[in-house]
Amino acid sequence: MAGPIEQQIHRDPALFYWILLPITVVMILTGILRHYLSTLLQTTPKKQALLKMREQRHLMRARNMIINHAQISKAAFNKRKEWFADKVKEGTLLESGPDGKAKGKPNPLSDPAMMDGMMGMMKGQMVMMVPQSLIMGWINAFFSGYVIMKLPFPLTPQFKQMLQAGVGTRDLDVRWVSSLSWYFLTLFGLQPVYNFILGSNNAASQVAQQMQMQQQGNPMAGAEDMEKIFAAEVENLEVVEHWYVLDGVEDRLLAKFASSI
Amino acid sequence: MISPTLLQPPAHLSPSACIQISQQAPAFLQSHTRTVLPYPLSVFSSGETQEIWxxxxxxxxxxxxxxDDKSASQCLERLVERFGEKNExxxxxxGLYDEATAQDEAALQKVLEGYEETLKEQPTNMPIRKRRIALLQSMERPTDAMTALVGLLDTSPTDAEAWSELADLYLAQGSYSxxxxxxxxxxxxxxxxWNVHARLAEVLYLSxxxxxxxxxxxxxxSESMRRFCRSIELCNDYLRGYYGLKLTTTHLLDTLSKVPSKPATATSDPVFGELAPPSLAxxxxxxxxxxxxxxxxxxRNTAGEKGWDGYEMAEVIAARELLDRDTLSIQR
Incomplete structure (x- = not known):
């Protein structure tokens, strides 16, 4: 006989109705539940304090000045540069004012705003962790060791670990999928389904949430030393090599319209 | 379906366009009445989009x-119902509605006090701060408005809107620099x-x-002329830019022909930058x-050609007048 013999396993069709379908439905429902839970637990973002906002915007202005310095003349640029350097030296742009200069970095744990942020993250983590571990336990308790479906396409043996978790049979063809693996597949692969049901900015998927967490970064990193950042910005302004957008603009314009007149 | 003029109205709305939009209001309010379904059904009919608001x-x-204060008040009611009183x-x-429907000075004063009350509670409420400034301006208290604007810009120095408002106020006072x-x-x-470039050029010309x-x-x-050049470089058919360019170049030619020995060789002027004066040619x-x-x-605008009809009537008339002035002086 040419070619490998295809493995035949006769599955009870009840496996489909009583394992595959329930796992899928439960996973979708948990996703929806998670979405609504996290909307429920969301804390409204706290408003920035006036002085904090001032500090941020002055920093932004300095950065704008670096990027768009070509729009204004050198004299005007220098005037602004000196003003900014003076203010930074005095420390009046800092949130804590000139007196706060010496205090240095505050402890993030003592800052109530910081604690709020961390509480929010904890809540998010809980909403993700609790249902995940519950379902994992449920599947392990009831359905471990079942082979529940066969993929309609061949795969390389590397997928064995992924598709046959909980089934310790070495010779089983890779195309057979165990219940635990089906759980993992639905865990990671249901995002499009959630998009369809809940709209595109839902909070149902684990993966998306975890990515978001990583982007947010460490909450502790929020309390940088603003004074140093301002000082660095002054230096950046200092090294800007000024050019003026109006320099030679009449020639550029004439060249541009040379053909039309 | 919501028409695009309702979603993105042009920044400068002419009175006729404005009345056209407001005439749509009763029909729109009628067609978007809130039909409140009982609880389990209401989950499925969340037909609200950002566009509606x-x-x-x-x-x-x-x-x-x-x-049309009646329709306005209905619109406002629905917005309040959806987003709550506390939304900035x-x-x-x-506030805008209260200002518009205020009958006399005293009522306006009351609105102003209301703003100040709000700001005391939430000093970061930018929309209300701006409303207060606008109200001060319309109550003809420009100095107060300027003080408030300077304060706002101290906390938020990246607010282009506020800066240009302040520029207008200074200009009205004649403080060009x-x-x-x-x-x-x-x-x-x-x-x-490009409009800001042209505006700056206009102020430079005035100064x-x-x-x-x-x-x-x-x-x-010459700085003003260059600014106009830049504004045209950014927007090819900008009428204001060309108008200013013509005005400044005519003026420059006049001045330069009157003063044959060019006094503008000192290039380190602290106010107007360091560019060499442009050549006569x-x-x-x-x-x-x-x-x-x-x-x-x-x-083309007078002929009503397609694609050339977006200009302000007044600006086109002014441009024609400027051109006529030119031909008159040649005829003389």
Missing amino acids: QAYETLLLACLRTG RVQALR QAIYCLEEVLLVTPNA STASDSPGNALKGL SIQRLNELATAKLAEIVR
């Missing part, structure tokens, strides 16, 4: 302008805004005509370019 806001503003934007819209400073700030935030020393005037004029050619373009715009 944007449309409500546009309608509210248009209705207030055209005096809704608060500002409510302050106005120029403010407009430069606007440019630092929005570097490619140079007001300046007493001929050297300074010349510098101001290029000024001449820019003048020709501006004249040709202005004539083209006026001709």
Whole structure:
């Protein structure tokens, strides 16, 4: 006989109705539940304090000045540069004012705003962790060791670990999928389904949430030393090599319209 | 379906366009009535989109302008119902409504006090701060408005809107150098805004005509001319830019022909930058370019050609007048 013999396993069709379908439905429902839970637990973002906002915007202005310095003349640029350097030296742009200069970095744990942020993250983590571990336990308790479906396409043996978790049979063809693996597949692969049901900015998927967490970064990193950042910005302004957008603009314009007149 | 004019109304709405929008209001309010279904069904009919609320806001503003206070109040009611009294934007819209429907000075004063009350509680409420400034301006208290604007810009120095407002106020007071400073700030935030470039050029032109020393005037004029050039470079068919370019180049040619020995060799002027004065030939050619373009715009706009009809009527008339002035002086 040419070619490998295809493995035949006769599955009870009840496996489909009583394992595959329930796992899928439960996973979708948990996703929806998670979405609504996290909307429920969301804390409204706290408003920035006036002085904090001032500090941020002055920093932004300095950065704008670096990027768009070509729009204004050198004299005007220098005037602004000196003003900014003076203010930074005095420390009046800092949130804590000139007196706060010496205090240095505050402890993030003592800052109530910081604690709020961390509480929010904890809540998010809980909403993700609790249902995940519950379902994992449920599947392990009831359905471990079942082979529940066969993929309609061949795969390389590397997928064995992924598709046959909980089934310790070495010779089983890779195309057979165990219940635990089906759980993992639905865990990671249901995002499009959630998009369809809940709209595109839902909070149902684990993966998306975890990515978001990583982007947010460490909450502790929020309390940088603003004074140093301002000082660095002054230096950046200092090294800007000024050019003026109006320099030679009449020639550029004439060249541009040379053909039309 | 919501028409695009409701979603993104043009920034400068002409009265006729405005009345057109506000006339849509009753029909729109009628067609978007809230049909409240009982609980389990209401889950499925969440047919609300951002567009609807944007449309409500546009309608509210248009209705207030055209005096359709009834529709305006309905729009506002729905916005309040959806976003709550505490929403900053809704608060500002409510303030706007109160201002528009205020009957006399005392009522306006009351609105102003209301704003101050709100700001005491939430000093970061930018929409209300801006409303307060606008109200101060319309109550003809420009000095108070300026103080408030300077305060706002101290906390939020990247607010282009506020900077340009302050520039206008300074200009009205005749403080040209302050106005120029403010407009430069606007440019630092929005570097490619051709209208701001042209505005700055206009202020420079005004300040140079007001300046007493001929050297300074010349510098101001050439800087202003260059700004106009930049604004045209960014927007090819900008009528205001060409108008200004023609005005400044004519003026420059006049001045330069009167003063044959060029006094503008000192290039380290602290106010007007460090560029060498433009050559006479290029000024001449820019003048020709501006004249040709202005004539083209006026001709095509008057003929009602497609794609050339977006200009302001008043600006086209002014441009024609400028061109006529030119031909008259040649005939003489």
